[in-house]
Amino acid sequence: MPVILSADHVSKVFATGRGDPIVAIDDLSVDIEEGEFVCLLGASGCGKSTMLNMFAGFTQPTQGSVRLRGTPITSIEPRCGMVFQSYALFPWKTVRTNVEFGLKVRGMAKRERRERAQFFIDMVKLTGFEDHYPTELSGGMQQRVTLARLLATDPEVLLMDEPFAALDAMTRQVMQEELLRIHESSRKTTVFITHSIDEALILSSRIVVLSARPGRVKAILDNNLPSPRHVDVQLSPEYAELKKQIWDLVESEVRHHDDTQG
Numbered sequence: 001m002p003v004i005l006s007a008d009h010v011s012k013v014f015a016t017g018r019g020d021p022i023v024a025i026d027d028l029s030v031d032i033e034e035g036e037f038v039c040l041l042g043a044s045g046c047g048k049s050t051m052l053n054m055f056a057g058f059t060q061p062t063q064g065s066v067r068l069r070g071t072p073i074t075s076i077e078p079r080c081g082m083v084f085q086s087y088a089l090f091p092w093k094t095v096r097t098n099v100e101f102g103l104k105v106r107g108m109a110k111r112e113r114r115e116r117a118q119f120f121i122d123m124v125k126l127t128g129f130e131d132h133y134p135t136e137l138s139g140g141m142q143q144r145v146t147l148a149r150l151l152a153t154d155p156e157v158l159l160m161d162e163p164f165a166a167l168d169a170m171t172r173q174v175m176q177e178e179l180l181r182i183h184e185s186s187r188k189t190t191v192f193i194t195h196s197i198d199e200a201l202i203l204s205s206r207i208v209v210l211s212a213r214p215g216r217v218k219a220i221l222d223n224n225l226p227s228p229r230h231v232d233v234q235l236s237p238e239y240a241e242l243k244k245q246i247w248d249l250v251e252s253e254v255r256h257h258d259d260t261q262g
């Protein structure tokens, strides 16, 4: 498959004005192929969100380049759609008008955008909740609305920054299965951030393990667990083996970080 998204020797340094500048990402290179589901896995503060924000064009690398189909991303890139960790819905809009929002901004006619919104509301199993407001929904339902809103605008790449981190374990599992199902049917290139090894193993086709800050590529692992995947995959010996392998990589990073950070 052709490369759709790439980071080429990317470094990102934040000058805070207080003390030394913070190196968030250091010489990170990765190529993401069309249709892949890549998880960026790393400890808190290692630069995951910073990297994703550069893919979205919210911020630019200090060195190196981030490219979409070979063209440098130098400003907010609408072809890379983002789901944030916080649900970020408009509280004064209903489920339907939240999902329609991006389509309305693009000037899509009312009837067409209503139909399109309904398609994705159905897809994330929120049929019947179209006229509800975000405060009337559970956390998992709200996150499904953000997913529907993103999918409705049909970005070329889905960027997801720990979208399920705030959910309880059961809801999280349901959401993971839903996302797997959506990925299997849409084959949309997805870059998904997590610090959960289990989540990375369940969702991804490839896992990029990052070092502790500054974020560098520690290892890239192919995840060949059977697909279509179901959470039952966690019971297999292959799963346990891969998990151990990743844990060994991550553990040394966490320890090293603890040692240097006090």
Ligand SMILES: Nc1ncnc2c1ncn2[C@@H]1O[C@H](COP(=O)(O)OP(=O)(O)OP(=O)(O)O)[C@@H](O)[C@H]1O
Residues within 6 Å of the ligand: 014, 015, 016, 022, 023, 024, 042, 043, 044, 045, 046, 047, 048, 049, 050, 051, 195, 213
């Ligand atoms: N806008 C900013 N200005 C200054 N420093 C920043 C900025 N954004 C991030 N940083 C710093 O860069 C480092 C990486 O932050 P980042 O948010 O990318 O980490 P993360 O891997 O997403 O962590 P978490 O898992 O906790 O979300 C941190 O040390 C953080 O303080």
Ligand SMILES: [Mg+2]
Residues within 6 Å of the ligand: 048, 049, 050, 161
């Ligand atoms: Mg983050």
